Amino acid sequence: xxxxxxxxxxxxxxxxxxxxxxxxxxxxxxxxxxxxxxxxxxxxxxxxxxxxxxxxxxxxxxxxxxxxxxxxxxxxxxxxxxxxxxxxxxxxxxxxxxxxxxxxxxxxxxxxxxxxxxxxxxxxxxxxxxxxxxxxxxxxxxxxxxxxxxxxxxxxxxxxxxxxxxxxxxxxxxxxxxxxxxxxxxxxxxxxxxxxxxxxxxxxxxxxxxxxxxxxxxxxxxxxxxxxxxxxxxxxxxxxxxxxxxxxxxxxxxxxxxxxxxxxxxxxxxxxxxxxxxxxxxxxxxxxxxxxxxxxxxxxxxxxxxxxxxxxxxxxxxxxxxxxxxxxxxxxxxxxxxxxxxxxxxxxxxxxxxxxxxx
Numbered sequence: 001x002x003x004x005x006x007x008x009x010x011x012x013x014x015x016x017x018x019x020x021x022x023x024x025x026x027x028x029x030x031x032x033x034x035x036x037x038x039x040x041x042x043x044x045x046x047x048x049x050x051x052x053x054x055x056x057x058x059x060x061x062x063x064x065x066x067x068x069x070x071x072x073x074x075x076x077x078x079x080x081x082x083x084x085x086x087x088x089x090x091x092x093x094x095x096x097x098x099x100x101x102x103x104x105x106x107x108x109x110x111x112x113x114x115x116x117x118x119x120x121x122x123x124x125x126x127x128x129x130x131x132x133x134x135x136x137x138x139x140x141x142x143x144x145x146x147x148x149x150x151x152x153x154x155x156x157x158x159x160x161x162x163x164x165x166x167x168x169x170x171x172x173x174x175x176x177x178x179x180x181x182x183x184x185x186x187x188x189x190x191x192x193x194x195x196x197x198x199x200x201x202x203x204x205x206x207x208x209x210x211x212x213x214x215x216x217x218x219x220x221x222x223x224x225x226x227x228x229x230x231x232x233x234x235x236x237x238x239x240x241x242x243x244x245x246x247x248x249x250x251x252x253x254x255x256x257x258x259x260x261x262x263x264x265x266x267x268x269x270x271x272x273x274x275x276x277x278x279x280x281x282x283x284x285x286x287x288x289x290x291x292x293x294x295x296x297x298x299x300x301x302x303x304x305x306x307x308x309x310x311x312x313x314x315x316x317x318x319x320x321x322x323x324x325x326x327x328x329x330x331x332x333x334x335x336x337x338x339x340x341x342x343x344x345x346x347x348x349x350x351x352x353x354x355x356x357x358x359x
Contacts, residue, residue, distance in 0.1 A: 073091055076091065076104065078188075079106070079115055082115070082188070085187075088108045088113070090106065091115070098257075100118065100257070100259055101119055102117050103117075112195050113184060113193065113195050114181065117189070118163045118189055118190075163259070165260070166191065166257075166258045167183060167191055170182075170183040170191075170193065172236065173234070173258075176234045179252070179254050180256065181193040197249060204247040204248055205248055206243065206246065206247060207220075207243040208243035212285070215289075217286075218285075218289050220252070220285055221281065221289070223252060224246065224253055224255075225278070225281070226312075228241070228274075228278060228301065229310065229312060229314060232264055232274070232301060232310060233310055233312050237261065237270055237273050238277050239261055239273045240257065241276075241277035242284070243281075246281075264305070271302050274298050274302060275302075278297050279298065282295060295318035295319070297318050300318065301316065
């Protein structure tokens, strides 16, 4: 049997080592299409030191393979299209991973920003999503029917609506003066937004991760209640506001994570969700300023909202007296009967007009 032909690489390797060397790949190497693979050789199969053959003359001097830095982060597949399109230039590190999305620190030009990559519906663990989606507007009747029937198209539209909710809320709230991360765009399921930092330029900590004085806790509480009021003035309730969804930036608290933002006028759970948001902040900051624990801002805010009297600069006291008077059941029943009779009269009128038109 004739001997197998050998490649140019094998011939060169034999010229250097006198035999076919062991080919290995160091753990630190990262191969990319931009950097062609390089042949890594070792004099001994048990040796731990990799060597680069190409930049070495046929002598004993060989160089280490150091083409790629060890600490370079691998680009997530969801962010690669944004790099290819020039929207971002580099993925620096992972910032946090939650039940809804994974957030990365990225570089865009000379600025560092956040890239929020939303998880697919099957990967999310957010519970009772329907409670938050009640009252949200969908593009058209076809989408509404498909979502209601849970068809494949409906699930796709529901997924898109859930992801778009935070993007829409951020733009709406930024225009209303609410302190949330400034959005820079939404591309292929990835939200690019402002990176919140502390005074030293590091990623800002969450409210639950900082120690506060009583005075500072009261300042933060007043500021956050003002943000809740401004949100409600544009018809939105956070729905999941807590010490975990507030960052303490260099200029104060910043509210984050809004995919579950609730339509205040179209959701039957609006008041309970508002109360939970406000009470979560009260409980957290009340640890440092106990006097906050006796306040009732949620009920006061909602009362003004129902009356149409809530304004971004409304003066609040934190005190609210519930109306404990018994309901007049008979009066309520009479009002319901009157409304029913009025609806029937209108229906008969429409039917009579239709009959005359046919004749």
